[in-house]
Amino acid sequence: MELGNENYLMTAKTQYGLEDLLVEELKKLGAGSVEKHNRAVSFVGDKGFMYKANLCLRTALRILKPIKTFNIVNEEGLYREIGKINWEDYMKVDDTLAIDCALNSDFFTHSQFMAQKAKDAIVDQFRDRHGKRPSVDLESPTLRINLHIFKNACTVSLDSSGESLHKRGYRNQTNIAPINEVLAAGMIMLSGWDKRSPLIDPMCGSGTLLIEAAMIANNIPAGYFRKRFGFEAWNDFDSALWDTIFNAAIDKISEESLQITGVELLAETAEMAKQNVLNAKVEDTVQVFNTSFMDFEPWEHIKKTVGKPILIMNPPYGERLESDDLQALYKSIGDTLKKKYAGCEAWIITSNIDAMKSIGLHHTRKISLYNGPLECKFLKFSMYEGTKKIHKIKND
Numbered sequence: 001m002e003l004g005n006e007n008y009l010m011t012a013k014t015q016y017g018l019e020d021l022l023v024e025e026l027k028k029l030g031a032g033s034v035e036k037h038n039r040a041v042s043f044v045g046d047k048g049f050m051y052k053a054n055l056c057l058r059t060a061l062r063i064l065k066p067i068k069t070f071n072i073v074n075e076e077g078l079y080r081e082i083g084k085i086n087w088e089d090y091m092k093v094d095d096t097l098a099i100d101c102a103l104n105s106d107f108f109t110h111s112q113f114m115a116q117k118a119k120d121a122i123v124d125q126f127r128d129r130h131g132k133r134p135s136v137d138l139e140s141p142t143l144r145i146n147l148h149i150f151k152n153a154c155t156v157s158l159d160s161s162g163e164s165l166h167k168r169g170y171r172n173q174t175n176i177a178p179i180n181e182v183l184a185a186g187m188i189m190l191s192g193w194d195k196r197s198p199l200i201d202p203m204c205g206s207g208t209l210l211i212e213a214a215m216i217a218n219n220i221p222a223g224y225f226r227k228r229f230g231f232e233a234w235n236d237f238d239s240a241l242w243d244t245i246f247n248a249a250i251d252k253i254s255e256e257s258l259q260i261t262g263v264e265l266l267a268e269t270a271e272m273a274k275q276n277v278l279n280a281k282v283e284d285t286v287q288v289f290n291t292s293f294m295d296f297e298p299w300e301h302i303k304k305t306v307g308k309p310i311l312i313m314n315p316p317y318g319e320r321l322e323s324d325d326l327q328a329l330y331k332s333i334g335d336t337l338k339k340k341y342a343g344c345e346a347w348i349i350t351s352n353i354d355a356m357k358s359i360g361l362h363h364t365r366k367i368s369l370y371n372g373p374l375e376c377k378f379l380k381f382s383m384y385e386g387t388k389k390i391h392k393i394k395n396d
């Protein structure tokens with residue numbers, strides 16, 4: 001096991017489209033040798049930095065610590081190579097384990113099968129030495145192991161995050177289509193919001209965008225509300241170091257005077273958003289109104305004191321709506337933006353490009369993202385004061 005101050009290579013995994021943000025976050029946090037990959041960024045840091053990365057990164061899903069890379073030609077090769085690792089360096093026989101496997105290979109096609117083979121190699125090593133074996137716990141294992149197989153190269157990593165980092169710990173109330181917290185933070189960062197101007201999510205659902213915005217602006221670490229990180233169960237866990245990292249991060253929390261506003265049509269969902277806002281302790285910054293975006297009178301509630309107000313929204317994409325209703329909804333979103341939000345910027349994420357055409361506004365930027373499995377566009381619109389006409393520059 002390395003000492004606390006030894007540097008090693010790590011990989012932060014993210015979603016498609018958020019890699020550049022993650023590169024910036026890592027550099028700002030002090031990572032060395034930062035390199036962008038497909039849905040991942042590699043970097044170098046020590047154990048304390050690994051703790052800090054898990055606590056602070058907003059656009060990372062997991063932080064992996066590679067322990068071995070080798071080539072394999074078949075499943076038996078994987079079994080053999082995994083069996084050469086001394087697993088007692090990382091876990092005890094009474095601990096539990098889970099193995100995730102990501103495959104990008106013409107030689108191997110069944111990630112479940114490869115994970116199973118790797119698990120067999122580990123438990124057989126313990127059984128041979130101790131006559132008993134660790135058990136599997138897919139939900140909450142002591143040690144989460146990650147296999148990444150690209151062509152015939154296999155990298156075995158320890159997953160220092162445990163549960164995915166999008167599980168921030170503040171959202172115990174969700175509606176039917178909540179956006180993932182990592183994507184929400186990424187959208188806010190991509191929008192270029194200055195962390196001071198009023199921010200509005202006029203279809204806020206369970207409040208994810210509002211809470212992520214408040215956490216960004218107040219420097220609340222992304223993982224501040226999490227109960228647990230994977231590395232806390234590792235046998236080299238340094239609790240004094242973790243306390244130091246945690247306390248240094250929370251010392252940076254500020255209390256900015258901000259106006260972050262959510263609007264939600266459904267009463268029950270608006271209540272969920274309010275509860276999540278309380279869970280995240282950002283109720284002084286975030287207000288939620290239970291009404292329709294079309295009926296909401298923003299300037300009765302929001303003062304246009306600093307900067308240009310920005311709307312960031314994730315409207316329904318239509319999985320549960322008739323096509324005509326969806327076209328009508330998007331048309332009225334466009335009409336409302338033109339009528340009530342002159343002088344503001346709006347960013348809208350949707351997978352429904354057809355419905356988006358009904359909005360009747362021209363976008364000035366377009367970014368490709370994924371919301372779960374759905375390919376989406378994140379589009380920017382600028383509503384100019386006075387003319388109610390939309391700037392026509394296309395910047396795709």
Ligand SMILES: C[S@@+](CC[C@H](N)C(=O)[O-])C[C@H]1O[C@@H](n2cnc3c(N)ncnc32)[C@H](O)[C@@H]1O
Pocket residue numbers: 175177178179180202203204205206207208209263264265266269291292293294314315316317
């Ligand atoms: C895709 S969900 C938003 C999810 C949200 N980003 C979250 O993380 O929970 C869309 C939300 O828009 C709400 N909605 C639909 N029509 C609306 C309207 N006219 N005004 C306000 N909210 C509306 C729905 O009730 C739903 O909660």
